[in-house]
């Protein structure tokens with residue numbers, strides 16, 4: 001388990017993380033979300049002992065990172081900035097790390113196989129693509145077979161096949177009882193990967209709840225209806241206190257009434273229905289809604305993806 005207690009970190013007079021507390025539980029993937037500059041990388045660095053907090057405390061399994069005897073065996077990390085000796089092969093890079101931590105040589109072969117780098121393992125990492133580098137970073141994180149994984153933007157640079165691979169890998173690692181803490185900007189990806197979310201904005205906690213609850217809390221349920229009698233149905237919906245927006249071709253988007261009630265109104269009025277679909281908002285919409293006060297830079301982007309200058 002990862003525990004952050006009242007963490008505060010300043011850079012000059014800029015507060016990167018402010019009085020931040022949360023725990024990351026084992027056995028599930030926990031997504032770490034926040035707009036650019038929210039403090040995600042800083043928080044991860046504090047947990048990994050790469051930076052010291054001005055206040056508060058971050059521990060892994062009750063211990064500070066610096067007090068872990070063989071840290072790679074407890075926690076594996078992938079941070080955004082990769083430091084790999086580019087003249088060295090992936091195999092040698094992993095072997096060196098393994099030797100410093102008393103990890104057997106055969107584990108190096110295992111992780112190379114696991115991340116799909118077998119064919120290029122003896123090649124210099126200097127020629128690696130972004131995706132290959134990312135896979136090597138994940139191999140490093142997994143080297144000590146750790147019970148805790150901290151991954152900062154692990155899908156960066158991966159192609160769709162790679163993204164699917166890392167999604168399944170994270171789920172698998174969590175199902176083995178490990179703690180998986182992962183930051184990402186890809187909301188659709190997090191929606192299908194993370195069971196639990198910790199969301200921060202301007203260094204402060206915005207939400208710590210299940211992904212489902214996060215979406216439910218911040219988006220409206222809508223009902224999509226298609227009917228050849230759309231006009232009549234709009235009247236019935238409006239009279240009942242609902243709001244119906246016509247989208248042409250008999251399509252309606254209904255808010256403030258649930259699908260069951262819309263179905264009852266259609267039956268009572270004798271309106272034929274060709275479609276009746278309840279739809280929940282997306283994680284992206286929920287994220288935009290909840291973090292709109294905390295966005296730091298440049299433009300505001302509406303939930304429909306249409307950006308507008310501030």
Ligand SMILES: Nc1ncnc2c1ncn2[C@@H]1O[C@H](COP(=O)(O)OP(=O)(O)OP(=O)(O)O)[C@@H](O)[C@H]1O
Pocket residue numbers: 011014015016034035036037038039040041042043
């Ligand atoms: N070494 C540093 N020196 C000065 N300021 C820093 C440093 N590291 C981070 N910051 C500032 O602290 C704040 C939080 O940055 P951080 O990188 O932790 O955010 P983030 O959520 O990881 O952002 P992103 O999603 O863009 O990676 C930002 O305002 C950033 O400019």
